[in-house]
Amino acid sequence: MVRAIVCTGACVAASVLLAGAMKTDGLSERARKLHFSCIVVDTHDDTTQRLLDGKFDLGTRTSAGSIDIPRMREGNVGAIFFSIWIPSKVTGPDAVNRAIVQIDAVREQVRKHPNDLVLATTAAEIRDAHKQGKIAALLGVEGGHMINSDLGVLRAYAALGVRYMTLTHSGNDEVSDKTFYDALETSKAPLIASHSSCRAICDAPRNMTDQMIKDLAAKGGVVQINYHVGFLSQEFRDAEKANPELNKTISAEVTKRCADNEGCQLIEGDRITREYVEQGRLPRVEFSKIIEHIDHAVKVAGIDHVGLGSDFDGANMPYGMEDAAKLPKITEALLQKGYAEGDVKKILGENTLRVMTDVQLISRELNGGKQKQESRLQ
Numbered sequence: 567m568v569r570a571i572v573c574t575g576a577c578v579a580a581s582v583l584l585a586g587a588m589k590t591d592g593l594s595e596r597a598r599k600l601h602f603s604c605i606v607v608d609t610h611d612d613t614t615q616r617l618l619d620g621k622f623d624l625g626t627r628t629s630a631g632s633i634d635i636p637r638m639r640e641g642n643v644g645a646i647f648f649s650i651w652i653p654s655k656v657t658g659p660d661a662v663n664r665a666i667v668q669i670d671a672v673r674e675q676v677r678k679h680p681n682d683l684v685l686a687t688t689a690a691e692i693r694d695a696h697k698q699g700k701i702a703a704l705l706g707v708e709g710g711h712m713i714n715s716d717l718g719v720l721r722a723y724a725a726l727g728v729r730y731m732t733l734t735h736s737g738n739d740e741v742s743d744k745t746f747y748d749a750l751e752t753s754k755a756p757l758i759a760s761h762s763s764c765r766a767i768c769d770a771p772r773n774m775t776d777q778m779i780k781d782l783a784a785k786g787g788v789v790q791i792n793y794h795v796g797f798l799s800q801e802f803r804d805a806e807k808a809n810p811e812l813n814k815t816i817s818a819e820v821t822k823r824c825a826d827n828e829g830c831q832l833i834e835g836d837r838i839t840r841e842y843v844e845q846g847r848l849p850r851v852e853f854s855k856i857i858e859h860i861d862h863a864v865k866v867a868g869i870d871h872v873g874l875g876s877d878f879d880g881a882n883m884p885y886g887m888e889d890a891a892k893l894p895k896i897t898e899a900l901l902q903k904g905y906a907e908g909d910v911k912k913i914l915g916e917n918t919l920r921v922m923t924d925v926q927l928i929s930r931e932l933n934g935g936k937q938k939q940e941s942r943l944q
């Protein structure tokens with residue numbers, strides 16, 4: 567009798583477990599289907615630096631870093647903004663020259679891989695690329711220090727395909743939160759925060775306060791959540807701050823491995839940080855932290871104002887989000903959290919596509935208005 571009871575208990579427990587597993591499997595399947603039906607847009611990755619040394623090719627799958635065509639295919643990346651970035655100590659004509667070399671390097675990869683990549687500058691071109699089964703490659707300039715204080719340079723970048731410029735990068739410490747508000751006030755079009763997370767969860771100056779997120783959203787913009795552990799986790803940030811020697815050691819090791827090769831520095835920085843986490847010298851950050859930031863931003867700004875700006879190949883990635891192939895996990899985690907499929911679709915890309923369309927319409931209106939004015943004058 568006792569044995570029978572034990573058996574019944576065990577069987578019930580086993581079937582509960584089985585039901586649980588089936589439920590998770592069902593969810594995984596639904597998440598996969600949903601993820602691969604969406605246009606996934608990533609508004610920031612730093613792979614461009616890797617293209618500069620001439621050895622790295624996007625078409626070859628590698629184990630280092632986060633981005634190449636095979637892994638983007640696995641993660642169903644529909645559109646990706648390749649960052650044009652130069653350390654902010656480089657300014658003036660030198661910065662412009664180096665930016666042009668980087669723009670060319672991205673365009674060259676598109677030329678080399680016509681079956682996988684297509685250069686895009688609008689939401690419509692991204693949708694077309696998706697229909698053709700290709701990944702849309704876009705360009706974004708990371709930091710206003712790259713235009714040599716000349717709006718003509720910015721227009722030249724735009725003519726080469728660049729579709730956003732961030733106001734600043736970590737080094738431009740003369741730029742404050744107020745600049746964000748100045749830009750918001752000045753711009754007639756909605757803005758994006760191309761790769762920023764939530765300051766309410768992790769107090770990093772590159773993250774957005776709740777008020778900033780609300781104000782950005784009120785103007786129709788989108789905050790693109792960044793996956794960098796130092797922007798996701800307060801615990802990680804505190805641990806780094808508490809031990810400044812650790813950062814110095816990491817920097818020294820990076821220089822030893824990479825000298826002044828910036829692409830190498832970004833990849834090795836991530837790798838060495840991981841080694842320190844494995845040794846227990848820095849806290850481990852899970853990818854679920856990304857979901858926490860997305861969820862917070864959605865609560866603050868509404869579902870129409872949150873997107874993804876990974877910072878792949880330019881930052882330290884959390885466990886579970888090592889590369890673009892892992893992206894379907896975001897979809898699964900959001901469904902698990904109870905997000906509706908339509909809402910997940912918005913976060914994965916539709917919100918960004920909407921902003922791009924809005925910006926283009928406003929730009930057309932402004933230019934059209936100017937043309938009319940000019941013809942009146944003639």
Ligand SMILES: [Zn+2]
Pocket residue numbers: 610611612649651708877880
């Ligand atoms: Zn970057």
